[in-house]
Amino acid sequence: MFTGIVEEVGEVVAVERGSDSARLSVRGPLVTSDAVHGASIAVDGVCLTVVDQPEPGVFTVDVMAESLRRSSLHDVAAGRRVNLERAVAAHGRLGGHVVQGHVDGTGTVAARTPGEAWEVVRIALPGGLARYVVEKGSITVDGTSLTVSAVSAVDDPQPWFEVSLIPTTLELTTLGRREVGAVVNLEVDVLAKYVERITAFERADRAGGRAGEQVAP
Structure with a gap:
């Protein structure tokens, strides 16, 4: 579990590709300061598991087909800058919102409008994800709440949505450098997906499309 508060911007230093997977080595001195084998680190919003630390400050992760298909990691190359966050500690502050690190799909930066001390970024997204995005709600973009x-x-x-980036976000995450046309990872609020799934089952029960299950009081 993560909060979407990026801890540092790291760099992909090596990529090994398989037929339906990839192994990435990422430099991140802060997130590796207490990392162990099996630790979870979000890379541009994708929850990945540390499998090796080949040198100080560098960690290695495996990316499976599902993550490659749904995220921008499918075309990641050495030299790419990525947002990094360690899994939140149970006693830590939830500074952003509940982020699973399970990317739902990708969007595209459609426009950037600078302001006096901030920047409004418009992101185009697939129609299948648009219904989960609401004004004043939370969304994760490249791991940033x-x-x-x-x-x-x-x-x-x-469909599109807009976010307003403060100077800190522009400076301390990769979103300050994402140009128009760039592909970004999106994770919508998981609660919206649960509500949709539950109501779909309820509608099916009322319509007689499936046998209703009795739940003990």
Whole structure:
């Protein structure tokens, strides 16, 4: 579990590709300061497991087909800068929101509008994810917990949402460098997906489409 508060910007130093997987080596001195084999580290919002530490400050992770398919890690190359966050400690502060590190899909930076002390970034997203994004709700973009400041109309054929980035976010995460056209990882609020799934089962029960299960009081 993560909070979406990026701890440092690391760098991918090596990529080994398999037929349906990849092994990444990432430099991150802060997140490796207490890392052990099996530790969880979010890389651009993707929860990955430390399998090796080949040298001080560097950790290695395996990325399976599902993560490659759903995230921007499918075309990651050495030299890429990535947002890093260690799993939150049970006694730590939840500074952002509940982030699983399970990327739902990718979006594309559609526009950047600088302000006096911030920048509004518009991100286009797949229609299948748009229904989970609401104004003033939380969303994770490349592992960064952000508040949605605006959303497209429900019937917009090209859905989008906007976030407002403060100077700290622009400086301390990769989002300050993501240009228009860049692909970013998105994780929507898991509670919205649970609600949708539960109500779908309830509708099926009422319609007689499936046998209702008796739940003990």
